[in-house]
Structures are given as C-alpha cells and as structure tokens.
Amino acid sequence: NAGVTQTPKFRVLKTGQSMTLLCAQDMNHEYMYWYRQDPGMGLRLIHYSVGEGTTAKGEVPDGYNVSRLKKQNFLLGLESAAPSQTSVYFCASSYRQTANYGYTFGSGTRLTVV
Amino acid sequence: KQEVTQIPAALSVPEGENLVLNCSFTDSAIYNLQWFRQDPGKGLTSLLLIQSSQREQTSGRLNASLDKSSGRSTLYIAASQPGDSATYLCAVRSNNAGNNRKLIWGLGTSLAVNP
Numbered sequence: 001n002a003g004v005t006q007t008p009k010f011r012v013l014k015t016g017q018s019m020t021l022l023c024a025q026d027m028n029h030e031y032m033y034w035y036r037q038d039p040g041m042g043l044r045l046i047h048y049s050v051g052e053g054t055t056a057k058g059e060v061p062d063g064y065n066v067s068r069l070k071k072q073n074f075l076l077g078l079e080s081a082a083p084s085q086t087s088v089y090f091c092a093s094s095y096r097q098t099a100n101y102g103y104t105f106g107s108g109t110r111l112t113v114v
Numbered sequence: 115k116q117e118v119t120q121i122p123a124a125l126s127v128p129e130g131e132n133l134v135l136n137c138s139f140t141d142s143a144i145y146n147l148q149w150f151r152q153d154p155g156k157g158l159t160s161l162l163l164i165q166s167s168q169r170e171q172t173s174g175r176l177n178a179s180l181d182k183s184s185g186r187s188t189l190y191i192a193a194s195q196p197g198d199s200a201t202y203l204c205a206v207r208s209n210n211a212g213n214n215r216k217l218i219w220g221l222g223t224s225l226a227v228n229p
Contacts, residue, residue, distance in 0.1 A: 042220065043205075043219045
C-alpha cells in the first residue's frame with residue numbers, strides 16, 4: 001500500500017542546474033497534481049494531469065515542465081533552477097471527479113536552490 | 115472566484131480540551147471538502163472528506179461538519195492530545211468543471227496541544 005511516492009526527498013541545486021522530480025502512484029488514479037508549498041502562501045498548483053499523455057497548467061507553471069507518459073507516473077522538471085524555486089514540492093493524485101474520494105499526497109521533496 | 119479562509123491561524127490549548135477549527139469558503143458550489151493534517155517537515159495526511167451532499171463525517175475523535183449555504187466547515191477535535199499538534203488544512207474541491215474541479219486551499223491552523 002505505497003500510495004504516492006516522491007523521489008528524491010531532499011535536493012540542493014545550484015542556480016541554472018536542472019533536475020526532475022518523480023511521482024509514482026499505485027492506486028490507478030486518473031488525476032495527478034504537482035503543488036509547491038511556501039511559508040505564508042499555502043499550497044499552490046503548478047501543473048496537473050487528467051490522464052496519461054495529458055498535462056495542464058496550474059496557478060504557477062512558469063519555470064516548470066511536466067510529463068505523464070504512464071498513468072502511474074507524473075514527472076516535474078526544472079530546466080534552469082532559480083532561487084525562487086526553493087520550496088517544498090508535493091505530488092498528489094485522485095480519482096476522476098468522484099465525490100466519494102479525496103486526494104492522496106506524497107511526503108514531499110524539499111528543494112533548495114543556491 | 116473561490117477563496118478559502120481558516121481561522122484561527124494558530125491555536126494553543128491544554129491537553130484534554132475539546133476544540134473547533136474553522137474553515138470558510140466563498141462559493142457554495144463545491145464538489146467536496148477535505149480536511150488534512152500536516153506535521154512539521156512532513157507531507158499531508160487526509161483526515162476527513164465530506165461530500166457536498168453530506169452534513170458531517172466522523173473518524174475517532176474527529177468530527178467535520180459542512181454547511182454549504184453559509185460557506186462553512188468546522189473540524190471538531192474531542193479530548194485533545196499532544197499528538198494532535200500539527201497544522202490542519204482545509205481544501206475545497208470546486209464544482210466548476212472549467213477548473214477541472216481543482217482544490218482550493220486554506221492557509222491552515224497551526225495547533226499546539228500542551229501537556
């Protein structure tokens with residue numbers, strides 16, 4: 001019963017470096033999301049996906065790209081990291097538009113860009 | 115535009131007290147409302163989910179109510195324990211199909227239960 005697994009858990013990047021955060025879920029959820037959490041600003045949606053092969057922009061998509069080549073995986077990429085991208089990143093998943101079910105979150109990735 | 119507000123932002127209580135956390139939202143057209151718990155440096159754990167057609171949900175010492183007409187939800191914690199210390203987040207899933215029914219988040223209530 002792994003749920004939502006995020007890797008890595010911690011990362012330090014230098015400005016301009018690139019990296020990919022991986023999110024994997026084993027619940028056969030259609031929807032997947034990437035959020036960032038910053039003090040005093042709450043959770044903000046970066047990108048989301050409503051199914052394999054689809055992605056869409058959230059509230060704060062600039063500087064990030066995503067891909068969902070397989071239903072169970074949702075990747076978040078930073079092509080050229082900036083200090084403003086220092087944050088805690090959470091992945092979540094859910095069934096499609098079903099009132100009976102909520103969101104399941106991963107444990108987060110703490111990213112520092114220096 | 116849906117906005118979610120949580121009051122108070124922080125709360126400190128002695129162990130054993132019953133307490134209420136508040137969540138208000140501006141648009142009553144919601145799909146569901148979910149309460150989460152977040153421990154420092156950790157991820158989010160889902161506590162309770164209330165469908166738009168429901169009035170309340172209960173799990174152990176937790177009870178969440180929903181009043182769509184007034185745009186309010188409350189999370190009631192009975193007989194609080196130090197282990198309940200965490201940040202509690204309220205999230206509303208919009209019923210607006212144009213938003214793909216995305217979650218709108220409150221900023222949370224930071225709870226400290228003192229022994």
